[in-house]
Amino acid sequence: xxxxxxxxxLYLVPTPLDHGCPLxxxxxxxxxxxxxxxxxxxxxxxxxxxxxxRAFLKRVAALVPLAQPLQAQHIQQLPHAIHKQGDHxxxxxxxxxxxxxxxxxxxxxxxxxxxxxxxxxxPGSSVxxxxxxxxxxxxxxxxxxSMLLALAASGLxxxxxxxxGYLPQxxxxxATRLRELEAWAQQSGQSQLFIETPYRNAALLQALLQQLRPxxxxxxxxxxxxAQQRCTSLRVADWRRRSAALTADLSAQPAVFAIGP
Amino acid sequence: xxxxxxxxxLYLVPTPLDHGCPLxxxxxxxxxxxxxxxxxxxxxxxxxxxxxxRAFLKRVAALVPLAQPLQAQHIQQLPHAIHKQGDHxxxxxxxxxxxxxxxxxxxxxxxxxxxxxxxxxxPGSSVxxxxxxxxxxxxxxxxxxSMLLALAASGLxxxxxxxxGYLPQxxxxxATRLRELEAWAQQSGQSQLFIETPYRNAALLQALLQQLRPxxxxxxxxxxxxAQQRCTSLRVADWRRRSAALTADLSAQPAVFAIGP
Numbered sequence: 001x002x003x004x005x006x007x008x009x010l011y012l013v014p015t016p017l018d019h020g021c022p023l024x025x026x027x028x029x030x031x032x033x034x035x036x037x038x039x040x041x042x043x044x045x046x047x048x049x050x051x052x053x054r055a056f057l058k059r060v061a062a063l064v065p066l067a068q069p070l071q072a073q074h075i076q077q078l079p080h081a082i083h084k085q086g087d088h089x090x091x092x093x094x095x096x097x098x099x100x101x102x103x104x105x106x107x108x109x110x111x112x113x114x115x116x117x118x119x120x121x122x123p124g125s126s127v128x129x130x131x132x133x134x135x136x137x138x139x140x141x142x143x144x145x146s147m148l149l150a151l152a153a154s155g156l157x158x159x160x161x162x163x164x165g166y167l168p169q170x171x172x173x174x175a176t177r178l179r180e181l182e183a184w185a186q187q188s189g190q191s192q193l194f195i196e197t198p199y200r201n202a203a204l205l206q207a208l209l210q211q212l213r214p215x216x217x218x219x220x221x222x223x224x225x226x227a228q229q230r231c232t233s234l235r236v237a238d239w240r241r242r243s244a245a246l247t248a249d250l251s252a253q254p255a256v257f258a259i260g261p
Numbered sequence: 262x263x264x265x266x267x268x269x270x271l272y273l274v275p276t277p278l279d280h281g282c283p284l285x286x287x288x289x290x291x292x293x294x295x296x297x298x299x300x301x302x303x304x305x306x307x308x309x310x311x312x313x314x315r316a317f318l319k320r321v322a323a324l325v326p327l328a329q330p331l332q333a334q335h336i337q338q339l340p341h342a343i344h345k346q347g348d349h350x351x352x353x354x355x356x357x358x359x360x361x362x363x364x365x366x367x368x369x370x371x372x373x374x375x376x377x378x379x380x381x382x383x384p385g386s387s388v389x390x391x392x393x394x395x396x397x398x399x400x401x402x403x404x405x406x407s408m409l410l411a412l413a414a415s416g417l418x419x420x421x422x423x424x425x426g427y428l429p430q431x432x433x434x435x436a437t438r439l440r441e442l443e444a445w446a447q448q449s450g451q452s453q454l455f456i457e458t459p460y461r462n463a464a465l466l467q468a469l470l471q472q473l474r475p476x477x478x479x480x481x482x483x484x485x486x487x488a489q490q491r492c493t494s495l496r497v498a499d500w501r502r503r504s505a506a507l508t509a510d511l512s513a514q515p516a517v518f519a520i521g522p
Contacts, residue, residue: 012413029295030403034287120412120419129416129478132494140410142291142486148409149401151381152273155390158381162423162451190423217390225403233393 005106010131012111012118013039014143015056017225017254019115025226027059035141036064039110043068044102048113048123050075056112074102078123096130103136115254117145121163121195146224147193150256153231154219156191157260163193167204178211182259186216191260198252205250205257209243212236212259222255233258266367271392273372273379274300275404276317278486278515280376286487288320296402297325300371304329305363309374309384311336317373335363339384357391364397376515378406382424382456407485408454411517414492415480417452418521424454428465439472443520447477452521459513466511466518470504473497473520483516494519 016030027036039060047053053075057066066073076099103109113122117140131138147163164181168174181192196204201222208218219233234242277291288297300321308314314336318327327334337360364370374383378401392399408424425442429435442453457465462483469479475498482492495503 026295029293032290032293034290117409117413117419119416120409122419124413125416125419127416128414129494132416132492138414138416138492138494139490140414140485140492142403142405142410144403145406145409148378148381148406149403152378152385153389153399153401155380155386155388155393155399158378158383158386159426160424163421164451165420190425224401229400231393231399231401233390233399 007136008103008106008108009137009139010109012140014117017115017144030144030225032142040064041067042110043073044107044109045075046099046111046127047075047077050077052114053112096126144225147256149224150221153221154233154258156258157189161191167194175211185260193258198254201250201255217260219258222253268397269364269369270398270400271370273401275378278376278405291405291486293403301325302328303371304334305368305370306336307360307372307388308336308338311338313375314373357387405486408517410485411482414482415494415519417519418450422452428455436472446521454519459515462511462516478521480519483514
């Protein structure tokens with residue numbers, strides 16, 4: 001009877017924020033050498049999207065030789081429903097444990113999303129929970145997290161803040177939600193951060209400028225970590241005076257929105 | 262009459278999380294080469310603590326030559342009251358604009374805290390707000406942010422989360438606050454993160470295990486980005502069964518606590 005192997009570690013591997021952007025920044029602007037070296041050493045992956053994981057590994061390989069060639073990498077993709085609805089709404093209906101079988105067999109495993117930190121504003125947290133439940137060690141690696149870069153650059157309160165994901169799309173529900181977030185931010189001092197699908201950014205900005213109080217501070221950060229990065233943080237009254245020029249900047253890039261007193 | 266110079270940029274420069282730790286990790290585990298290069302190029306700083314900024318610049322200099330020698334670096338320290346009370350409670354009583362004079366004279370400026378991302382769970386946001394008000398460009402750089410690493414590693418909901426800083430120290434007020442945070446986390450699904458002064462970690466963990474519901478998930482991550490990093494994420498009922506061993510691990514290291522359904 002052979003003993004069970006020592007389980008591998010689940011590494012949370014962040015990726016650059018330039019996924020899908022026409023101009024990519026150097027990988028060494030977004031990831032520490034230590035993160036790049038771990039990524040080069042791994043050969044088993046749990047991925048939001050296998051194709052983007054292969055593209056990421058090609059960028060890694062240009063800097064550090066991969067321990068296993070690209071064709072020999074084992075990449076398991078998260079089920080599609082998890083992408084669409086978020087891990088937590090699917091809790092109880094999906095068992096992430098089978099994806100962790102390579103770790104139980106002794107292999108180190110990498111969890112990756114398409115851009116940024118896996119399991120933060122991205123799928124993957126059900127995999128991390130399953131790892132804890134199976135006694136697999138979890139090690140997060142350093143890399144870019146768009147909403148934290150945006151929070152720091154906003155000048156809003158960074159000692160109490162919340163990220164609330166997407167707002168409702170329907171106009172009157174969105175307006176209600178916005179007023180609720182603004183009231184809570186003004187009352188508690190807690191900054192409120194949210195995101196939108198890029199092609200709806202301009203519409204969201206218009207809604208914000210219509211709905212919010214003139215003295216609320218609104219920050220919009222786009223192109224984070226890229227050359228075209230831009231963070232604007234003004235009182236709503238000042239945004240209203242300058243919004244045409246500022247909206248043009250937003251175009252259809254991924255952006256993070258933040259409001260606070 | 263000479264024209265005003267083009268203002269410099271305010272870079273938000275993250276630093277490693279091993280400040281004050283007996284064993285330091287390589288700088289290249291915590292910071293991308295791009296961040297290290299910007300830090301080496303700057304010679305004007307706004308700092309939480311000038312001494313730790315000099316120690317940081319020595320570590321940078323070991324990798325990339327500094328544009329200006331250490332003795333020629335201009336380091337302005339944030340006023341002490343800002344450290345203690347947080348920028349936002351001091352709003353209106355302190356004007357950060359004079360610190361930004363070098364940027365208005367055309368110099369790029371770096372904002373740094375003792376560990377992690379400036380202006381996130383750390384002083385500095387009033388400087389960032391003042392930069393926006395003066396029309397100075399703000400560029401956040403990639404580096405470690407302890408509570409985001411902890412959130413990813415917790416397996417808790419990363420699509421809606423809040424960081425609430427420190428809990429009250431007094432036992433009954435802390436218990437009330439904890440039950441309020443737990444009720445909100447359970448009702449809304451929003452993960453709640455908080456921190457404690459390291460030597461009080463064990464006391465906080467005991468309070469959490471006494472106060473929280475058995476089915477609440479509690480994650481505690483310490484030593485983030487270091488070799489001795491440890492993230493434990495279990496239901497409170499499971500923590501109770503194993504807490505003696507797990508508390509010993511915590512010792513007096515900086516830690517991040519997170520709860521959620």
